[in-house]
Amino acid sequence: MVVTWTEAVVVSHTPATPDIAVIDLAPGEGAEFPAYTAGAHVDVLTASGLVRQYSLCGPPETGRYRLAVLNEPQSRGGSREMHALRVSDRLRISAPRNRFPLVTAQRHLLFAGGIGITPILAMLRQLEYEGGDFTLHYCARSRDRAAFVTELQGNPRVALHFDDEEPGQRLDVARDLGDPRPDTAVYVCGPGGFMDHVLGEAEALGWPPQSLHKERFAKQDPAGAPDTAGSDGGFTVRLASTGAEYAVPEGRGVLDVLLENGIDTPYSCQLGICGECVVKVLAGDPDHRDDVLTDGERAEGMFAICTSRATTPVLELDL
Numbered sequence: 001m002v003v004t005w006t007e008a009v010v011v012s013h014t015p016a017t018p019d020i021a022v023i024d025l026a027p028g029e030g031a032e033f034p035a036y037t038a039g040a041h042v043d044v045l046t047a048s049g050l051v052r053q054y055s056l057c058g059p060p061e062t063g064r065y066r067l068a069v070l071n072e073p074q075s076r077g078g079s080r081e082m083h084a085l086r087v088s089d090r091l092r093i094s095a096p097r098n099r100f101p102l103v104t105a106q107r108h109l110l111f112a113g114g115i116g117i118t119p120i121l122a123m124l125r126q127l128e129y130e131g132g133d134f135t136l137h138y139c140a141r142s143r144d145r146a147a148f149v150t151e152l153q154g155n156p157r158v159a160l161h162f163d164d165e166e167p168g169q170r171l172d173v174a175r176d177l178g179d180p181r182p183d184t185a186v187y188v189c190g191p192g193g194f195m196d197h198v199l200g201e202a203e204a205l206g207w208p209p210q211s212l213h214k215e216r217f218a219k220q221d222p223a224g225a226p227d228t229a230g231s232d233g234g235f236t237v238r239l240a241s242t243g244a245e246y247a248v249p250e251g252r253g254v255l256d257v258l259l260e261n262g263i264d265t266p267y268s269c270q271l272g273i274c275g276e277c278v279v280k281v282l283a284g285d286p287d288h289r290d291d292v293l294t295d296g297e298r299a300e301g302m303f304a305i306c307t308s309r310a311t312t313p314v315l316e317l318d319l
């Protein structure tokens, strides 16, 4: 894995809700964290060796990084480890990366579902700082399970929507997103069901893909396993640099096979959500199963080797 790890120290660990912890990290002695832009995330290497991505939601000017972590009992344990951290504990993190940046637009519509508020909160702060025109729609099952509500309620640019409150305040995508406007960028972040709902409605309303910016928080598979099982049989992957070919059997991923054969290639989440493993396809037809590439990137031949497969017998990669 081509990731440079930096030591970070837990300086604050507070419950935001019964199942969300807000964790502030400071750099190790004598070090400084790199600056980041709204929408960025870091990889965190947990004590047991799991690598997880968490968005940075704190004000960048503090020199610290703030994460908000949902404890997911169905997960493989990363969130539980993060919740078990204590002040003064040390862990390793990557430099920030941003696949979900603010884009240039006259107007920004932000949609956050649950823990998807974390990158969106950084965007809100950035837009407030710049005097940008924006509205945030923040949806959660209930008020007491939504992080950062105290600082968001009362903000005239923020609409809160809770499943267990009166029906009139719930998110209505047709009303709250409205018809497509060329001056508007739309950002959506949250769990799979929320993303599918908002993006599906946006598409039905006629919003073009280039106006819709998205970041999924996790695959819908609760175990977090790559979505490679049940594929339509195996295929062969060929590396353009050497011509070497490797069989990718049904139920296994390209990344898996390459690592097993000693091929050193970058990766991180192994879930198709971070973009770290993306390479270019030079020949063959991909079967995209990631949640990170845009339609435009796919059209340019980009391919996430951790989850995606092939519909042709051979797939040649720019590796």
Ligand code: FES
Residues within 6 Å of the ligand: 267, 268, 269, 270, 271, 272, 273, 274, 275, 276, 277, 278, 290, 292, 304, 305, 306, 307
């Ligand atoms: S490793 Fe994260 S998308 Fe493939």
